[in-house]
Amino acid sequence: MQKELKGRPITKKIYRQLKSRIELHKLKPKLVVIIIGKDPAAEYYVKMLEKKGKKIGLIVDTLKFEKDISQEKLLLHIKELNNKTDVNGIMIQKPLPNQINESQIISMINYKKDVDAMHPLNIGNMVLDQEGFIPCTPAAVLEMLKFYNIETQGRNIIIIGRSDIVGKPLANLFLRKNETGNATVTICHSRTKNLVSHTKKADILITAIGKPQFVKKEMIKKNSIVIDVGVNQIEDKEKGKIYVGDVDYDDCYHKSLFITPVPGGVGSVTTSLLLKNVVDACEK
Amino acid sequence: MQKELKGRPITKKIYRQLKSRIELHKLKPKLVVIIIGKDPAAEYYVKMLEKKGKKIGLIVDTLKFEKDISQEKLLLHIKELNNKTDVNGIMIQKPLPNQINESQIISMINYKKDVDAMHPLNIGNMVLDQEGFIPCTPAAVLEMLKFYNIETQGRNIIIIGRSDIVGKPLANLFLRKNETGNATVTICHSRTKNLVSHTKKADILITAIGKPQFVKKEMIKKNSIVIDVGVNQIEDKEKGKIYVGDVDYDDCYHKSLFITPVPGGVGSVTTSLLLKNVVDACEK
Numbered sequence: 132m133q134k135e136l137k138g139r140p141i142t143k144k145i146y147r148q149l150k151s152r153i154e155l156h157k158l159k160p161k162l163v164v165i166i167i168g169k170d171p172a173a174e175y176y177v178k179m180l181e182k183k184g185k186k187i188g189l190i191v192d193t194l195k196f197e198k199d200i201s202q203e204k205l206l207l208h209i210k211e212l213n214n215k216t217d218v219n220g221i222m223i224q225k226p227l228p229n230q231i232n233e234s235q236i237i238s239m240i241n242y243k244k245d246v247d248a249m250h251p252l253n254i255g256n257m258v259l260d261q262e263g264f265i266p267c268t269p270a271a272v273l274e275m276l277k278f279y280n281i282e283t284q285g286r287n288i289i290i291i292g293r294s295d296i297v298g299k300p301l302a303n304l305f306l307r308k309n310e311t312g313n314a315t316v317t318i319c320h321s322r323t324k325n326l327v328s329h330t331k332k333a334d335i336l337i338t339a340i341g342k343p344q345f346v347k348k349e350m351i352k353k354n355s356i357v358i359d360v361g362v363n364q365i366e367d368k369e370k371g372k373i374y375v376g377d378v379d380y381d382d383c384y385h386k387s388l389f390i391t392p393v394p395g396g397v398g399s400v401t402t403s404l405l406l407k408n409v410v411d412a413c414e415k
Numbered sequence: 416m417q418k419e420l421k422g423r424p425i426t427k428k429i430y431r432q433l434k435s436r437i438e439l440h441k442l443k444p445k446l447v448v449i450i451i452g453k454d455p456a457a458e459y460y461v462k463m464l465e466k467k468g469k470k471i472g473l474i475v476d477t478l479k480f481e482k483d484i485s486q487e488k489l490l491l492h493i494k495e496l497n498n499k500t501d502v503n504g505i506m507i508q509k510p511l512p513n514q515i516n517e518s519q520i521i522s523m524i525n526y527k528k529d530v531d532a533m534h535p536l537n538i539g540n541m542v543l544d545q546e547g548f549i550p551c552t553p554a555a556v557l558e559m560l561k562f563y564n565i566e567t568q569g570r571n572i573i574i575i576g577r578s579d580i581v582g583k584p585l586a587n588l589f590l591r592k593n594e595t596g597n598a599t600v601t602i603c604h605s606r607t608k609n610l611v612s613h614t615k616k617a618d619i620l621i622t623a624i625g626k627p628q629f630v631k632k633e634m635i636k637k638n639s640i641v642i643d644v645g646v647n648q649i650e651d652k653e654k655g656k657i658y659v660g661d662v663d664y665d666d667c668y669h670k671s672l673f674i675t676p677v678p679g680g681v682g683s684v685t686t687s688l689l690l691k692n693v694v695d696a697c698e699k
Contacts, residue, residue: 234545251539251547258538258587259579261518285608293590295543302586303542306602316612317601319591325568329599398689 134345136358136383136391138206138271141278145403149410150187160413161190161277162220162246162406163212168198173224180402189406192218195199198228205231206239220246220409243415246408249296258303264408269301271400272337272358273311277390281335283357284313289329291377292339292345293320297360301337326350338377346378354388360397418668420642420675422555422683425562429687433694443635444685445474446504446530451489451515452482457508459697464686473690476502477558482512489515490523499652504530504693526699530692533580542587553585556621557595557641563568563673564617565640568597573613575630575661576623577604578699583625585621610634622661630662638672668688 153160164180166173177193184191212221221244227233242250248257248264248383251386256263276283288305292298299316305314319329320340327350330336335356341361361377376393380381384390391397433488436442448464450457451595461477468475478492496505505528509516532548533540540547560567570587576582583604589598603613604624611634614620619640622630627647635641660677668674675681 187668204510234543251543252536255535255537255539258542258583259518259535261535263535264549285606287608299542299587299590302590302600302602303583306583306604312606315601315603315607316586317599318586319599320597322569322597323599324571339630355588 134387134389136275136279137391138391138396140401141274144278144397145274145400145407146183146187149189149403149407151190152410152414156414158188158410158413159190159217160188160219160406160409161192161217162222162409163192163194163218164207165194165205165223166222167196167200167224167228170224180406183270183402184406185408188408197281199230200228202231202235205236207380209236209239211241211344213239213244213285218244219413220244222247222405223249240247244412245261246405248300248408254295255280257300260307264411265304266296267401267404267408268297268339268360268397269304271397271405272301272360273304274400274404275358275391275397276311276335281389283311283335286314286334287317288314288333288335288337289317289319289333290337290339291319291326291330292337292341292360293318293336294339297339301339314350340377342377343375344382345376346383348379348382348386351383351386353386357383357387357390358397359393362398418671418673420559420563420673420680422559422675422680425558426687428562429558429684429691430467430471433473433687433691436694436698437472440588440695440698442472442697443474443501444472444503444690444693445501445677446506446693447476447478447502449478449480449489449492449505449507449541451480451484451508451512454508462510464690465542467686468690469485471690473693483514484512486514486519489520493520493523497523502528503697504528506531506689507533528696530689530696532584532692538579538584541551541584544591548695549583549588550580551596551685551688551692552581552623552644552681553588554682554688556585556644557588558684558688559642559675559681560595560619565673567595567619570598570618571601571616572598572619572621573601573603573617574621574623575603575610575614576621576625576644577602578623617697624661626661627659628661628663628666630667632663632666632670635667635670637670639670641667641671641674643675643677646682 164177181191237249242252248266253263302316302318305316329352337358339360343365357375359378367373423578428583448461521533526536532550537547574582586600589600614634621642623644627649641659643662651657
């Protein structure tokens with residue numbers, strides 16, 4: 132087994148499975164992505180989703196709104212999408228403009244179409260280990276560990292970052308009584324004192340803080356497993372704009388047992404699992 | 416400040432506040448507790464609730480069902496309680512008999528009457544730091560820390576126990592960005608290896624495992640704060656049946672900075688917060 136945990140073999144497998152499910156059951160899965168205001172990064176992401184979708188037979192539609200759209204108007208559009216039987220998934224690109232009450236908008240999405248798993252009902256079901264959508268990035272981390280046969284049971288997992296979409300859900304998932312759970316979980320963040328004293332104890336270290344190349348080899352335990360969820364754009368002297376993770380990959384490579392690259396690691400799996408959620412929603 | 420963190424001064428304050436709120440706003444708060452089958456412990460608990468309620472002007476009703484009640488019949492009763500405008504809180508005493516699908520029953524309770532905060536929507540809202548009920552035992556722990564001015568920010572909090580009603584919600588609450596949050600949180604449980612290596616690092620140790628007097632002084636750090644959520648009945652040679660916590664209180668007393676007694680610690684605060692949730696629900 133290679134030291135680098137690549138996302139590609141996993142996404143290949145997932146897309147192959149999705150494609151055959153769609154063909155076999157004659158599904159017409161459709162995801163609608165809402166973009167508010169000009170957001171080149173979001174538009175780039177959605178184009179990529181469209182392309183991936185096309186390959187497996189899944190439609191990705193985009194609804195674009197002016198950045199001054201009112202809460203009421205946006206709510207009406209959500210309601211309309213909730214009622215459309217041909218729409219299986221609804222996703223809203225963040226950040227939302229200031230006039231929009233984000234949590235109210237998200238709570239309005241039919242939780243059965245909440246493929247991004249932002250709805251409190253999906254989060255609650257996740258914590259209680261009940262059926263529902265799981266946020267795609269945490270799900271991608273679990274998928275990677277499962278694919279590469281990395282045990283979590285009884286191991287010390289340290290998560291840096293306590294966001295609603297990565298750190299917190301991941302902590303809850305690692306506590307489940309299943310094959311990717313049963314871990315002893317520590318969540319560190321900006322208020323943590325002596326962070327290194329924690330990261331040095333990690334059998335598995337997960338980073339989700341959005342600080343480019345923050346984790347150096349002095350911070351990790353020898354032969355630990357390093358899962359990098361961060362995606363940060365930086366200016367490289369030679370290569371220009373490049374994407375790096377929260378981990379200094381080159382620095383940590385030799386000391387780690389396994390390590391995920393950025394790009395080509397967790398992020399690519401996340402996208403495939405989002406589309407999987409759309410297909411799941413369609414099949415139900 | 417005394418070493419022993421008693422619940423009494425907190426419950427006194429809470430009941431006083433509830434009483435004056437009920438009088439001032441002429442509220443008629445009502446809690447309905449469902450008991451299925453014979454359960455002396457549950458009946459004892461409800462009697463105690465009734466008594467506490469009476470003192471502040473809150474009605475506690477009990478609905479008793481035979482232990483062979485069907486899922487359908489129970490669901491009908493829940494629906495009825497959901498529709499009754501004079502019922503503000505619905506609580507189901509666990510454990511439920513085998514023929515009952517617990518998660519389906521709990522999901523059927525109107526989340527606005529789910530004063531015990533078992534509904535996934537309340538759990539999700541709690542994780543996302545949005546409005547909703549918080550499970551009473553975790554809330555009681557926070558209430559104690561707040562009342563006794565115990566800082567959580569940046570401190571290492573170790574929770575032993577990963578239950579849906581204590582360990583998991585508490586972990587999520589300690590990660591919030593508020594006065595009882597911002598802690599570095601570790602969750603340990605039955606699968607944790609070398610538990611002592613974790614508990615020895617705890618600035619604040621929380622136990623919720625249901626193992627009588629499990630935590631000894633060798634397991635705690637000097638001058639740490641020990642919050643004991645466990646309530647276990649044991650047979651004492653001299654005193655007969657007595658209740659003890661998960662912590663060996665006498666053994667840990669001198670080494671700890673602060674420690675909660677059992678009984679008279681977290682448990683009593685839990686009850687007062689349950690009734691507070693009923694009053695909150697009534698006022699809304």
